Amino acid sequence: MLSRREQSIQYSTMVLLVEDHPGVLTKVSMVLRRRGFNIASLSVGHSEQPGVSRMTIVVEGIGPRIKQCEKQLYKLIEVLKVYDLTEYDRVDKELAIVRISGQGAKRAEITGAAQAFDAEIVDLGRDYVTCQITASPYTIERFLEMVSDFGIMELTRTGVVTMARGSKAGMEAQPMEQTEKEVTNQDGTL
Amino acid sequence: MSNDSKNGKRSGGQIICDVLLQEGVNAIFGMPGGASLPFYDALYHYPQIRHYLARHEQGAGFMADGYARAKNQVGVCTSTSGPGATNFVTSMASAQMDSVPVVYITGQVAREFIGTDAFQETDATGVSIPVTKQNYLVKDIDELPHTVKEAFYLAKSGRPGPVHLDIPKDIFLAETDAPIPDEIEVRGYQPASAGHRGMILKAADLIKDAKKPVIIAGHGVAISEAWDELKVLAEKANIPVITTLHGVGCFPETHPLSMGMLGMHGMYYANIAVDQCDLLIGIGFRFDDRVTGRVSGFAPNAKIIHIDLDPAEIEKVVQTDVPIVGDAKTILAQLNPIVEPAETDLWLDFLSKLRSEHPSENPPDTDEFLPQHMIRQIYEHSDGKAKVIADVGQNQMWASQNFFYDHPLSFFSAGGTGPMGYALPAAMGVQVACPEDEVWCVTGDGGFQINIQELAAVAEYKIPIKIGVMNNGHLGMIRQWQNRFYDGRLMGAELANPPFDKVAEAYGIPGLVARTKDEADDVIAEARSIDGPVLIDFLVAENEDCMPMVFPGASLAETVEA
Numbered sequence: 100m101l102s103r104r105e106q107s108i109q110y111s112t113m114v115l116l117v118e119d120h121p122g123v124l125t126k127v128s129m130v131l132r133r134r135g136f137n138i139a140s141l142s143v144g145h146s147e148q149p150g151v152s153r154m155t156i157v158v159e160g161i162g163p164r165i166k167q168c169e170k171q172l173y174k175l176i177e178v179l180k181v182y183d184l185t186e187y188d189r190v191d192k193e194l195a196i197v198r199i200s201g202q203g204a205k206r207a208e209i210t211g212a213a214q215a216f217d218a219e220i221v222d223l224g225r226d227y228v229t230c231q232i233t234a235s236p237y238t239i240e241r242f243l244e245m246v247s248d249f250g251i252m253e254l255t256r257t258g259v260v261t262m263a264r265g266s267k268a269g270m271e272a273q274p275m276e277q278t279e280k281e282v283t284n285q286d287g288t289l
Numbered sequence: 290m291s292n293d294s295k296n297g298k299r300s301g302g303q304i305i306c307d308v309l310l311q312e313g314v315n316a317i318f319g320m321p322g323g324a325s326l327p328f329y330d331a332l333y334h335y336p337q338i339r340h341y342l343a344r345h346e347q348g349a350g351f352m353a354d355g356y357a358r359a360k361n362q363v364g365v366c367t368s369t370s371g372p373g374a375t376n377f378v379t380s381m382a383s384a385q386m387d388s389v390p391v392v393y394i395t396g397q398v399a400r401e402f403i404g405t406d407a408f409q410e411t412d413a414t415g416v417s418i419p420v421t422k423q424n425y426l427v428k429d430i431d432e433l434p435h436t437v438k439e440a441f442y443l444a445k446s447g448r449p450g451p452v453h454l455d456i457p458k459d460i461f462l463a464e465t466d467a468p469i470p471d472e473i474e475v476r477g478y479q480p481a482s483a484g485h486r487g488m489i490l491k492a493a494d495l496i497k498d499a500k501k502p503v504i505i506a507g508h509g510v511a512i513s514e515a516w517d518e519l520k521v522l523a524e525k526a527n528i529p530v531i532t533t534l535h536g537v538g539c540f541p542e543t544h545p546l547s548m549g550m551l552g553m554h555g556m557y558y559a560n561i562a563v564d565q566c567d568l569l570i571g572i573g574f575r576f577d578d579r580v581t582g583r584v585s586g587f588a589p590n591a592k593i594i595h596i597d598l599d600p601a602e603i604e605k606v607v608q609t610d611v612p613i614v615g616d617a618k619t620i621l622a623q624l625n626p627i628v629e630p631a632e633t634d635l636w637l638d639f640l641s642k643l644r645s646e647h648p649s650e651n652p653p654d655t656d657e658f659l660p661q662h663m664i665r666q667i668y669e670h671s672d673g674k675a676k677v678i679a680d681v682g683q684n685q686m687w688a689s690q691n692f693f694y695d696h697p698l699s700f701f702s703a704g705g706t707g708p709m710g711y712a713l714p715a716a717m718g719v720q721v722a723c724p725e726d727e728v729w730c731v732t733g734d735g736g737f738q739i740n741i742q743e744l745a746a747v748a749e750y751k752i753p754i755k756i757g758v759m760n761n762g763h764l765g766m767i768r769q770w771q772n773r774f775y776d777g778r779l780m781g782a783e784l785a786n787p788p789f790d791k792v793a794e795a796y797g798i799p800g801l802v803a804r805t806k807d808e809a810d811d812v813i814a815e816a817r818s819i820d821g822p823v824l825i826d827f828l829v830a831e832n833e834d835c836m837p838m839v840f841p842g843a844s845l846a847e848t849v850e851a
Contacts, residue, residue, distance in 0.1 A: 118477065122414065122426075129418055163604070170601035176423045176443065179477040 509573015
């Protein structure tokens with residue numbers, strides 16, 4: 100769960116399309132580390148294009164600093180596209196599996212909470228309930244808060260994956276608000 | 290040219306040599322080792338590529354760097370796995386920071402041993418990620434022809450930089466009939482070139498209305514060979530030109546519009562010009578902290594036009610009014626026809642008066658033999674035609690200040706990373722690239738000893754560089770800072786040196802000594818008359834500080850002259 104410090108931070112959500120080559124994940128994370136960006140979450144998988152992987156990276160910070168981060172990522176030869184989707188209307192999803200301590204009557208309470216959050220019970224034992232929840236990071240946080248009173252024995256989260264809403268891919272989709280200052284793109288256009 | 294084997298297949302080693310030939314590389318700098326022996330065996334059959342045996346891989350890296358800068362082409366160096374590869378790292382970092390196209394070829398343990406902590410195994414590509422533009426560990430012989438060709442393409446195109454090829458020993462030996470491609474296309478890599486037309490028009494408008502404009506020309510002008518276009522722009526629009534350290538020589542320093550170099554040890558009048566200008570046209574430079582001084586006080590009244598090939602440099606340090614992303618030569622060629630002269634007569638009068646009152650470029654008028662005199666004497670003896678390679682520290686700053694560089698690609702220095710020990714091997718690379726030119730290595734007595742072992746290669750290959758050791762018995766810049774900012778508590782600043790002329794002679798290189806200005810005149814003349822390498826130990830005044838100076842945290846307006 101998020102610490103107090105983490106709760107007060109503003110985050111940017113970026114999507115990267117990268118060559119599916121060995122070492123690319125290392126290079127991306129090294130650029131972020133080198134330029135001083137903390138990674139809140141990072142997930143990688145295949146995209147719709149063969150040979151192209153898609154990363155969703157949530158980093159601390161917003162605004163011009165993120166623009167610089169984006170440009171530095173573009174300098175990696177294997178990085179094909181960088182989308183800063185922070186200001187976009189998008190679908191954010193994350194998967195969490197959590198083992199919650201509970202026996203007897205408490206199990207019913209846990210089950211109730213799970214139902215309320217659309218979490219699925221995937222394992223049951225004498226003294227625990229294991230739930231799986233697929234939702235926005237925000238909803239997952241709320242669910243975890245709800246069940247934390249019972250005692251969370253083990254937790255794993257995938258990190259968020261995201262997609263902009265609308266029929267077009269990435270940057271071609273509409274941002275919620277046009278950013279006020281135009282900035283130079285890689286091709287030199289404004 | 291290529292050494293085809295009988296079955297029409299070529300070995301990995303042959304493929305690399307064939308690409309080298311295709312790319313016009315006639316020299317390779319390196320040191321062999323176990324994992325690269327098969328590559329050396331291939332090189333043995335390619336006498337067109339001359340191998341220069343360095344005495345330390347860092348030396349080989351800097352030789353390739355000097356070769357690349359002087360030719361504006363890719364330089365190539367090679368080492369074995371493990372320590373050979375890690376010894377390259379400092380030179381890689383320098384080439385990366387200074388945008389120099391160098392291809393590094395390192396041997397790696399054979400594929401079956403990778404990941405087993407084998408003898409001389411280091412994760413070389415893991416180490417080189419942050420200090421290269423791109424790197425490859427080649428595990429499939431069929432991919433080698435394409436990868437080697439791509440390495441050259443990436444090193445040279447766009448913003449140049451070092452590219453590292455890590456080749457397992459058995460890949461050098463494996464054979465393939467896969468062809469070397471003629472053209473390379475890399476998706477996800479499209480260096481910008483033309484520049485945005487609207488922005489260029491906007492720049493022309495700003496220039497027309499400017500009263501106090503300056504041009505700052507950086508390394509990008511040298512890389513894109515845009516010096517002619519720069520001259521047209523300056524003369525047509527009547528704008529003074531200031532250069533960064535890496536821009537030195539891109540605009541003739543004896544030209545009436547030249548205002549020398551700016552920055553921490555820049556010319557007083559150049560720094561003041563930037564402080565007071567109302568329009569700053571930055572071409573191919575990255576607003577480095579040694580150039581800007583305190584950023585909040587940098588060119589406070591100026592609108593800024595920034596031309597750079599690398600979009601990541603735009604607004605990295607300062608806010609820009611007109612960003613133009615692209616190749617300097619192409620952009621200036623579009624800007625020049627539409628640019629109109631600015632009304633700068635008053636401004637130029639002001640600067641010219643400022644310069645005559647503060648002649649930072651001239652050595653103090655004294656009988657004492659100062660380090661500045663040594664540089665000015667080399668300038669006068671060589672008629673300003675020498676190529677100068679400076680090391681790092683006071684010698685580097687004086688070499689840029691007290692010589693008037695009128696020709697592009699005539700002054701080289703590792704400005705970004707500041708690796709002491711650069712000058713000697715880099716000068717060797719420059720001389721190999723330009724055998725007809727007079728090449729001077731200017732180095733301090735500290736930095737000289739960092740790669741002093743390369744004197745062996747200077748002697749072996751009779752590389753006719755003139756080595757000028759500016760010997761003040763100190764790590765001079767350290768002494769200067771400890772005196773000024775640490776109340777004179779000298780710690781690790783004094784050097785106990787051997788007699789460098791004797792060291793040179795032990796290597797078989799004539800060694801000369803100069804203790805006074807007159808002696809310096811004599812030995813410089815003697816050195817220039819010798820057909821081959823010479824070392825001169827210039828015993829200069831020990832306590833001279835390098836001035837002008839912008840103190841740490843100060844702005845250019847606060848440039849101190851003494």
